[in-house]
Amino acid sequence: MTGYPWAAFGQGVGTAAATALAVMLVTFAIAVVRGPHRIVDIAWGLGFTAVALVSYGVSAGEGDGGRRLLVTVLTAVWGLRLAAHIGARGRGHGEDPRYEAMLARAPGHRNLYALRRVYLLQGALVLLVSLPVQAAQYLPGPLGPVAYAGCALWAAGLFFETVGDAQLARFRADPANRGRIMDRGLWSWTRHPNYFGDFCVWWGLFLMVCDAPVVAAATVVSPLVMSFLLINGSGKRLLERHMADRPGFAAYTARTSGFFPLPPSFPLPHRKRPRAR
Template identity: 55%
Template sequence: MTELLQVLAVEVLVVAAAMALTAYAARRAGRYSVVDTTWGLALAAVALVAAAGGAALDTGESWRRWLLVVLVAVWGSRLSWHMHRRNSGHGEDPRYTAMLAGASPLQRAVKVWVTQGAAVVLVGLPVTVAAVTTGGWPPMAAAGVALWLLGVSFEAVGDAQLARFKADPANRGLIMDRGLWSWTRHPNYFGDACVWWGIWLVSLTTPWSLLTVVAPLAMTYFLVFATGARLLDRHMEGRPGWAEYASRTSMFLPRPPRHTGRGPREAR
């Protein structure tokens, strides 16, 4: 327990510094959505701090903690680069505009920087625990890597499909309802959830580490209800063609689209 608290304390300091730097960058950019770029990198930093802490304290299993570093770093780097390219040169993300409407500066700081920082530490908890504990069942780790690979692939393919769709002038004003987007309205969020459930499976060591299930549960909650799918759906409501697209396409878990006999219309 002492080793866990020591590593956790360093992680909190690193995440606090990351959020402070992001707040400064967001002020210069004039938009809170800068934090979306920090999210993946901050979780990669947590994984690296956990692995280095476990090594320094000579506890945990080297193969597991460095495997987790690779998994989190690959996911986080790809996500952060994607968010940077998507948001750079644009105004505030409508989700943040809606979430922060009417909030005071202090409330905004709590809703964005404090909440995001706490979420990073919470979501990274399985990685932290795995860095200072031993045990587990290797086939479970293999299953976790497979689920992580599914999630990263789903997320990357979905992002690439949407980028190609938007780059074609013929699709201007149309809803993206092709490829993975015909099976789920949020393939990127579904992929994120798979990634973190996979990381949780890799991280399992002692029976006590099962309690860290709160982390993938929290991540899934964020992705579906808090700052992810539901919030984006509310932003899209009322746009021509959205109701029909939503009626035939699963919100989160992929499934074959329902056939309504209507074609795509306006405007993701």
């Protein structure tokens, strides 16, 4: 793209990489001292927020000021909300079963294994997935229709995440629901409103750079990677494998969309054929 400061963007990516690494190393040090390693999930949202803020700072004087501020605020709102939600949800609990199972198979020192397989990997993913946020800081020209569509998609995603998480928290807080499958509200339209919300948020942020097709082509890998993680990686696939044996889950999957929201489908009641006279 003519006029796009690729060299400055490349330097910014280097700064973002150092930022993501610093967030993960500080989180790792806290986990080693205080435990458990599940706090890395809090650092996921904080890492994106830190990268957005640092990218905004180092790109001063570049790009369109309105786009830069908007992308930074949208990323920070999403990241801080997610970090606060995960922190509140995990307070008072021990190690996450996923990490406990993984660390039980560690071939050497558990903490060093966690550093390699969890913290450094998540830091790399933060850097990769946030590329559109970083690239938007250097994009000249005002926001166009596609960017505004991205804002709307981001808002829809945040709605699904926030409302879905709140509905699930209320459901779990009721002792009468112990052992039951959450199938109400947004959870009756999709089995994963929070993951679908993440999907919308990151495709929305990607649309913020689609006013420049070459920049969009250079960063489209980011929402694609996030989509893979949410649907086939550590999101939907892993969670459903964990829930597969729960009573009522098979019936829930039969009537509820696996990812994209759709009206719930219920089997028609079986009608006996009248006997011939």
